[in-house]
Structure formats: C-alpha cells, structure tokens
Amino acid sequence: MPDWLTHMGIAYVIIWGISKVPKYDTRFRKYYWLLMIGMVAPDLDRIIRVVAQFLDFTTLLNLSYSLTYVTHSLLGVALISMFITAFFPREKGIKFIYLAVLFGGFGHLIADLIFYPWVGMGQYLLFPLTGSEFAFSFHLVWPGGLIPLYITAAFVLGTVIIDLIQRNFSVFSYNFGRK
Amino acid sequence: MNKVIRLLLLISPVLILGLAIYDMQRPWQPPLDPNTPQYISISLLLEHPDVYKAPMEVIINGDIYNKSLSGEILFLYGGPDGYFKVNCSEIDVSAISGGMHVYVRGVSYYDDPTKEYLLAREVYRHQSYSYYLSIPGVILILIILFVGFRFSLDDVSFSRRAEEVVKDA
Numbered sequence: 001m002p003d004w005l006t007h008m009g010i011a012y013v014i015i016w017g018i019s020k021v022p023k024y025d026t027r028f029r030k031y032y033w034l035l036m037i038g039m040v041a042p043d044l045d046r047i048i049r050v051v052a053q054f055l056d057f058t059t060l061l062n063l064s065y066s067l068t069y070v071t072h073s074l075l076g077v078a079l080i081s082m083f084i085t086a087f088f089p090r091e092k093g094i095k096f097i098y099l100a101v102l103f104g105g106f107g108h109l110i111a112d113l114i115f116y117p118w119v120g121m122g123q124y125l126l127f128p129l130t131g132s133e134f135a136f137s138f139h140l141v142w143p144g145g146l147i148p149l150y151i152t153a154a155f156v157l158g159t160v161i162i163d164l165i166q167r168n169f170s171v172f173s174y175n176f177g178r179k
Numbered sequence: 180m181n182k183v184i185r186l187l188l189l190i191s192p193v194l195i196l197g198l199a200i201y202d203m204q205r206p207w208q209p210p211l212d213p214n215t216p217q218y219i220s221i222s223l224l225l226e227h228p229d230v231y232k233a234p235m236e237v238i239i240n241g242d243i244y245n246k247s248l249s250g251e252i253l254f255l256y257g258g259p260d261g262y263f264k265v266n267c268s269e270i271d272v273s274a275i276s277g278g279m280h281v282y283v284r285g286v287s288y289y290d291d292p293t294k295e296y297l298l299a300r301e302v303y304r305h306q307s308y309s310y311y312l313s314i315p316g317v318i319l320i321l322i323i324l325f326v327g328f329r330f331s332l333d334d335v336s337f338s339r340r341a342e343e344v345v346k347d348a
Contacts, residue, residue, distance in 0.1 A: 003316060004315075004316025004317060004319075004320070005315050005316040005319075006316075007316070008316050008319055008320075037320065040316060040320060062203060063199055063200070063203060066199040066200070066202040066203045067195070067196075067199040069199075069202055070195055070198045070199050070202065071195070075198070076195065076198070079191045079194050079195050079198075080191070080195065082187045082190075082191040083187070083188065083191035083192050083195070085184075085187065086184050086185070086187040086188035086191065087188070089181055089184045089185075094184070117303075118216065118218075118238055118282070118284055118301075118303075119215075119216055120215055120216035120217060120218045120236075120238050121218045121238060121282075127198070127202075128198065128201065128202065128205075130202075131208075131210060131211060131217075132210060132212075132215050132216065132217050132218050133210075133211050133212055133215065135218060142282075142303060142305060143305075144280075144305055144306070
C-alpha cells in the first residue's frame, strides 16, 4: 500500500483540480478535507498493526491483516465512511459528508489497484469474496516502495508551480473552523 | 445526537471488526482455479499440502528469518506455524538478507516427499518505507482534525460548535 503521505498527495491533486473550476469549487469546497480524510481512511488498520508489532501480539497482528482485507474492499469503504460520517452529527447535509468520505475511500482503492506486478495478487474489492480469482490489480508496481510517492510529489509540485505562476492559492483560502 | 447517527457510530466499527474476525475464523476453501497462480500465506501452504501439489504455481510472502550459507535455500518465517523452505537454486538471491520482506513465486512440490520445498522461479525483495512515510501523513491528518475541524474530545465530534454554525449562518 502507498503511505498516507502519497494518498494525501493524490487527494490534494484531485482537490486542486476541482478548485480550479469555479462552479464546482463553490459547491464542493466544504467537503475537500473530508475527501482527504476518506482517502487515507482504509489504511487506519495500520495503527493497529504498528501497535501489534510493538507489543509482539500475534493475534492482534493477524486481526490487522484481516482488517486490511475488509477496509480495502467496497463494503469496507462504505462502512468506514459511515463511521467517519458519524463524527459530524451537527453538520447539515450529512449525505454529502458521507459521499465525500466515500469517494475519498474509493479513490484510495483505485490508487491501490496499481500494486502487485504478479498475476494472482491484488486487492479483494469484493470482500468477503477472496482468493486469487477475486484479486483485482493493474499489476504495475510493488507496494511499500517510493515510486508512487515520487510520481505524486511530481504532480503536487506541478500544482504548486502553476499556483505560483498564477499567484492563486485559492485551494487553501477556506478556513473550515473559523471563529 | 441524532439516533441514526449514533447507530452508525456504534454499528459500523462493530461490523468492520466482525468482518475481520469472520475472515480470521472462516473455514479455508481450496482455490477455485488451480491453473491460476495462487497468492497464499506460508501457514496456509503448510496446513494444506494436499491441495497445493505440483505443479501448482503459488505466490507466498514473508520475512526472511534466515538464509543458508550457500544462498540456495531460504527459510521464510511463517509465523507461529514454523518455517518454510524455498529452493532458490535457479535464481540469484545474493541481494537478499535477513529481515527483508520477500515475495516468492514458484512451484509447490509437496506431493513429492523428496522435495519438501517451494522451487522459486522469481523472487522480489521488499524493503518497505510506507510506515515511515505515513508519519508525516499522520501529522497532517492531526493538523486537519484539530485545527481544521477543531476536534473536541468532550463531545467526540470534529464539527464546529452549534453556536458557531449559527454565527456563521
């Protein structure tokens, strides 16, 4: 899986692209950060894995691997999005909050589809259906490496250069938590 | 808090955890198509030698626990189930060292008692950076939550206060 930084970089590039279309920028600006959180949400199981490795707790480690299967599926993303949405009880348009997190989660799954060059490996998008027959992947690169980060960093740098030339950093102009 | 929202908050993590436990506990089923390379765990290969017979092509992954002096046999650590031997005599494994994470694609010969190993056709050594690179990602997420959404531990909500919403409106 790519690291959280890569997933956030991909989310930023998507947000940046939307922000350049005034019609959509006005409508969706409130949900930018939610999309970004949704983009890393399927990897929340890593927190459990790090704790399990630190404690050398095999059962918890096995549970974290099973959680990865769950969270990296269509069903899992729908459930995680529900969980995150539930933390916004006072916001209006709860459906749109759910959709923003959900799209972020789907973006995460699409990004992860580049992994595992060997046939027979991939993401179990249709979990609980598992096995090589249900492993989806574009078979491009190995997980855990730096190639996705380099490519994402190049795109993010490109957005920064364009913003510098245009002197327009509008994507940051909305202060969600203003007093 | 809205009852539906509260229900979501309670039921969604329980469902996720339930599915994960189901994945851990469910009975194992043999591959549907033995002609497709099977991506399996080492423990599964050890537990079901009757299914993974030659010339079934399998892919396994694991941490290198040890490597023989000749470099021909790798011992992959397979968790509590013990060790699994991989014969790498046909490929170059000189760059692999202890502690590395590897993916091995090869052929299972469990049906042949003289070949209790996986004959490796291809090996990919894996040195993951993703845990380290996730740290700045975590910092960014925390900034978004605590600064952007003004996360409050008092009401378990990332939202703005009700009075602020009214004020903004």
